[in-house]
Amino acid sequence: MVVGREVRWRKRAAHVLIWLTLALILYPFANMVWQALTAYTRADQAATWWPRFTADHLILVLGLGDTTDASTWRLAARVDFWLWMWNSVKVAAITTALATSLALSTAYAFARLRFGGRASLDNLLYMSHFFPGMLLAVAYWSIFNRIGNTFPLIGTDTHGGLVLALAGQATLGMVWAFKGYFEQLPLEIEEAARIDGATDWQTFRMIALPLARPMIVVMVLLTATQTMYEPVLSRALLNASDNATLPLGLTRFTVEAGSAGGGTSVALHEFAAAALLASLPGVLVFLFAQRWMDHSLSGAVKG
Structure with a gap:
């Protein structure tokens, strides 16, 4: 079946719109996962633009982590x-x-x-x-x-x-x-x-x-x-x-x-x-x- 150029461009535009819509919908969830599983280096260590992946935040929320680090101020608002x-x-x-x-x-x-x-x-x-x-x-x-x-x-x-x-x-x-x-x-x-x-x-x-x-x-x-x-x-x-x-x-x-x-x-x-x-x-x-x-x-x- 021969498809005209106008029809092909419409399909491509529709696909682009679909992917943009999915990106807008999934971005908040992806950002939440990223923030939950990453952490930047401490201020007293060498600065880096790329965070490290860690499960420390999940462990802390579940009440299984050590609360004696330098960021204890966060734990003034305990996650129950x-x-x-x-x-x-x-x-x-x-x-x-x-x-x-x-x-x-x-x-x-x-x-x-x-x-x-x-x-x-x-x-x-x-x-x-x-x-x-x-x-x-x-x-x-x-x-x-x-x-x-x-x-x-x-x-x-x-x-x-x-x-x-x-x-x-x-x-x-x-x-x-x-x-x-x-x-x-x-x-x-x-x-x-x-x-x-x-x-x-x-x-x-x-x-x-x-x-x-x-x-x-x-x-x-x-x-x-x-x-x-x-x-x-x-x-x-x-x-x-x-x-x-x-x-x-x-x-x-x-x-x-x-x-x-x-x-x-x-x-x-x-x-x-x-x-x-x-x-x-x-x-x-x-x-x-x-x-x-x-x-x-x-x-x-x-x-």
């Missing part, structure tokens, strides 16, 4: 990586479990049941996706600050309050996704189950849930990853360093490290090492979810 990781995993796991259980039953009701006000609620559910959740941070703080006076376990600066706030936002997105998936399921299967005497709850539990398993797995993994790295509500509702999640802990570490260095220096290498380690769970979740994503994107079972 394992504490932040545990807090993030705990909040993400509880939030995902709560949001998934609420979203599945709600989505099935919207997709299959008929009740008063369904159309209006459906429209409100759709409109809620156009309102940025970060704008609600102040409102969430005000609400949970008042609730905390009566119920301290779900007030501000508690993981209980953060879980409830995150679960409310996550449920909205999951309801919309599950609703679309349930609507694609063959209605004949559920009708046959009802003819055999199954109730709505039995149909939901024994028919709809098993068929929606690929979508459930994908949404659970994506929601867990999103809530694990959520920065806005965590910063609005959490104050104590012992309750900090990964994004909040790393942000505070950067500020405190800069202050410890006289306001002119930040422990960039340690921050990059902590960010690199913190991103590994998300990458593993994405790799694990690949197979399930293919199933969920292909749609529900066809009748």
